[in-house]
Amino acid sequence: MGRARTMLARLTRRLGLVPSGTADRIGEDASLATTVLPHEAMVFFADPPGSLYQLEQWYEPLRALDREMRTVVVLRDSRTARHVRATSGLDVVVAAEPSTVEGLVLRGRLRLAIYVNHHPDNFTNLRLPQLVHVSLMHGDSDKQVTVSNQTKAYDFSFVAGQAAVDRMAASSVFFDATARCVPIGRPQVDEQLARVAALREARGIAGRPTVLYAPTWEGTPGQSAYGTVVSHGEAVVRSLLGAGYRVVYRPHPLTGVHSRAYRDADARLRALVREAGGRGRLDVDGVPLADSFAAADVLVCDVSGVAIDWLATGGPMVFLRPASPEARPATSPLTDVVPWVDAADAGSLAALVDEIRADDATAAERERMVEHYLGDTTQGAATARFVAACREVVRRYDAAVVERAASRSPGVNA
Secondary structure, rough: OHHHHHHHHHHHHHHHOOOOOOOOOOHHHHHHHHOOOOOOOOEEOOOOOHHHHHHHHHHHHHHHHHHOOOOEEEEEHHHHHHHHHHHHHOOOOOOOOOHHEEEEEEHOOOOEEEEEEOOOHHHHOOOOOOOEEEEEOOOOOOOOHHHHHHHHHHHHHEOOOOHHHHHHHHHHOOOOHHEEEEOOOOOOHHHHHHHHHHHHHOOOOOOOOOEEEOOOOOOOOOOOOOOHHHHHHHHEEEEEEEOOOOEEOOOOOOOOOHHHHHHHHHHHHHHHHHOOHHHHEOOOOOOOHHHHHHHHOOEEOOOHHHHHHHHOOOOOOOEEOOOOOOOOOOHHHHHHHHEOOOOOHHHHHHHHHHHHHHOOHHHHHHHHHHHHHHHOOOOHHHHHHHHHHHHHHHHHHHHHOOOHHHHHHHOOOO
């Protein structure tokens, strides 16, 4: 019976019948059985294509790392591999089995493992002591997930700025945030600011005032349910359109993946925006975040990484308060300053947008927060710090291994 189930599972994967949220585990394991990789760093990503947005935002910094330390992307899904090979410019292998990755590590030069999310399969890699393990995640925000106990599993967490260190120190017990969180800045903001500036210059100052509504996904029940598509979405869009604003709607790529209610609400919002004609724009299917930023004068969003990236643009923003009472954002300088809108008041959002466009009273405070949240936003600075940090943690790992070996050598005094 067990053999029959295994054969059925393999057939299911080969026929492409795997659920969209599950890795197909069609690997290159047989051909990798004796492979010796020349790479020093790996990016481990176990997800199917629906979560690629988490990895794609790191392509440019990873290409910079690859020029200094040969870097390979290790995947568990053949569909994801097709996308990454076509778009990343990085070497890719697909290893369905943990033993295959272990063999690659033992035979080759791999020293550093990088992760952009907390996928459960990361633990198949985290067991390997030959690597130094670094969490990057895919954005900084005041969501509770950024202070998850899962962060403790990694040797180091590379974070954008001091705000992330402070958040972790305040929220986590038995974790030395100062020692294990390494601020590197936010390389993605380097790219975004340059593109936003170019697009805004091309756009000029003419045109209807525009609001970007960029909600997050539904998350999972409880503390992670920050999304407002169901609770606020339709009232937000109707209020803004009714007041004469142009609306750019940018739903999170995973909207509706767990919840039928979110899927249906998202469909209604897309229809509203399309029906608005020139006063509505739908930014989906890989539209760069910088393009959405460049089109907007004001951001309306949930607690998410979008808010932190937008902070660097200097524009005003509004937070939508999650309807779930358990989804409490971490208290931070930004959440204390930015105005909040409850679901009951979403229908009058346009009046608040009018007010902050006429008098952006917190602009100076937000400007002072940029370095606190994002570090040095000078073009190229964050990417350089990322590459340097990767080199440094490997150096520290090597030094620790040498020190440990010396302390165990015969004849060394205790």
